[in-house]
Amino acid sequence: MAASAVSLTVDDVTRSQTFFTTHLGYVVRHAADGFVSLSHDDAIDVILLARGIEVLPPEQREQRASGLILAFTVASGLQEQEERLRAAGVRITMPLRQEPWGERLFQVTDPNGVIIQFVEWAASEQS
Template identity: 75%
Template sequence: MQFTASTISLTVDDVASSQEFFTAHLGYSLQQAADGFASLTRPDAVDVVLLARGTPVLPPEQREQRASGVILAFTLTGGLQEQETRLRDAGVEITMPLRQEPWGERLFQVTDPNGVIVQFVEWAAPDTA
């Protein structure tokens, strides 16, 4: 088996607001769109599909579910502090400020208008103390 691409599909209440968030703040481009649907792409990250909650293209048992309990994480190599500052200066609420975990993970989180948690991660040397 060989994968040719990776996509995460998120069911949200307001496709347009998540689409705007991902394109304005995370560098995604709109690939395709229709009523209740948007496909976003970025060459160095997983593609994102946004589907409106209640859309009939989903199986009935999935139609009313929202994206929850999912953290969309992006690993960076350098510039984590600069990204947090850039997003904060753009008016994006930092919902988990930059911190470093004992195992060496540096991270911060933002949340899009539909509650999708986006985490930015950078690996550092773990604490030895």
């Protein structure tokens, strides 16, 4: 495989595109009416499709991205990422926390309701 992407159907492609390019470091690779392909050097590509777009099969056209979490793993600097996004006016929808198994994470939600989670794994302890 050369690359991987996730395709999300949203109500307003432009609002999600702006969120991803402004706050998450994505760049636009391809765009057309109701469609944009976003790329990032260190993350999975994201394709945004407008709800109702005719390129989708009829049974998928009115669905929206929901019930999923787009997770990005960071090697370090998770707290700095949360602070950067908060300072930029992004609403943190789940503040930074640490799970008992060592995962540290926080979530934001884009203007179309796409949940984006940032995760930092604790170093595994050697026995």
